[in-house]
Amino acid sequence: MANPIITLEHVTRTFRVKRETIKAVDDVSLDIHEGEIVCLVGESGCGKTTTGKMLAGVLPISAGKILYRGKDIARLSGRDHKQFRLGVQMIHQDPYASLNPAHTIAAIIAAPLQHHGLTRGEAQTQARVRELLALVDLTPPDDFLEKFPHQLSGGQRQRVSIARALTVNPSFIVADEAVSMVDVSIRISLLNTLTKLKTAMGLGVLFITHDLALAKYFAWEGRVGVMYLGRLVELAPARQLVEQPQHPYTQVLLSAIPEADPEITRHKRRIELRSMDVPSLLRLPTGCAFHPRCPQFLGATCERDVPELLAAHGARVACHLVSRQ
Ligand SMILES: Nc1ncnc2c1ncn2[C@@H]1O[C@H](COP(=O)(O)OP(=O)(O)OP(=O)(O)O)[C@@H](O)[C@H]1O
Numbered sequence: 001m002a003n004p005i006i007t008l009e010h011v012t013r014t015f016r017v018k019r020e021t022i023k024a025v026d027d028v029s030l031d032i033h034e035g036e037i038v039c040l041v042g043e044s045g046c047g048k049t050t051t052g053k054m055l056a057g058v059l060p061i062s063a064g065k066i067l068y069r070g071k072d073i074a075r076l077s078g079r080d081h082k083q084f085r086l087g088v089q090m091i092h093q094d095p096y097a098s099l100n101p102a103h104t105i106a107a108i109i110a111a112p113l114q115h116h117g118l119t120r121g122e123a124q125t126q127a128r129v130r131e132l133l134a135l136v137d138l139t140p141p142d143d144f145l146e147k148f149p150h151q152l153s154g155g156q157r158q159r160v161s162i163a164r165a166l167t168v169n170p171s172f173i174v175a176d177e178a179v180s181m182v183d184v185s186i187r188i189s190l191l192n193t194l195t196k197l198k199t200a201m202g203l204g205v206l207f208i209t210h211d212l213a214l215a216k217y218f219a220w221e222g223r224v225g226v227m228y229l230g231r232l233v234e235l236a237p238a239r240q241l242v243e244q245p246q247h248p249y250t251q252v253l254l255s256a257i258p259e260a261d262p263e264i265t266r267h268k269r270r271i272e273l274r275s276m277d278v279p280s281l282l283r284l285p286t287g288c289a290f291h292p293r294c295p296q297f298l299g300a301t302c303e304r305d306v307p308e309l310l311a312a313h314g315a316r317v318a319c320h321l322v323s324r325q
């Protein structure tokens, strides 16, 4: 396979909380290739956003290394640094907070084009703005140019923030809960737009969501990484993760997804956790952090040793129970 566009090597991020140090992201290693979709899933607070922000270069790491096209992002300078800054763009959960309410949609999209000298002259800028709006399915573009963010629906605003991210011709997008704020009815059409862009532009995407059903839909051709309390616990091609989940936590998450057919959902066996309480990062359980809730808890090994993310049947899994054959 071609060289990875993004590489995370043992990346850790700590924060000071109540005079103590928490590991929001702990020893995460991951390669993402050109044009690939990787989805990060897991419960609230497991470190998804922190991982995405570090990868996009907007949050420094505490330990480890992040490489962009093979180069350490902490050491980039000059042209390489600019290429990384423009090449990796982040789309946030709440487009309302990130779009200037005083500017028209045309001005919001035109600003980065002009700032980075990507278009020459007013006519070319306007033409590119229209093209980008059409690309994110805001059509006809003329209906949106003179509108302000508050005059659009949540889904339309999110499309504007995607168009703005595309102004600088990125090769990689971090989409953090990019469809979580919009109504369920328009979620799929927004996901379809993202999929279309990915294919048309060869974009790599890190898609962050707490909803495994969404991950399954969006990343079906890609890979899914499951996080638990700051660590990656399973990383596998999406189909494999769904059809043969290996980590007990992945199995629990999958068993909780409703199926399209309510009859199937009603009879679906939900795997019960040993405990419903999510431990605090301030007081992490020893050994495998999932052991107090794990339905397959083995005993001393799980309590004592932190499982590493190791190869297992075409996936990578951090669990003492999983066979490595
Ligand atoms: N700036 C910060 N200062 C202190 N703690 C932080 C900071 N940012 C994140 N954290 C903590 O790090 C942990 C991981 O947070 P993060 O936002 O990455 O989780 P998440 O998986 O994105 O959750 P959610 O699904 O709720 O968005 C949480 O315990 C959070 O409280």
Ligand SMILES: [Mg+2]
Binding pocket: 048, 049, 050, 176
């Ligand atoms: Mg988050």
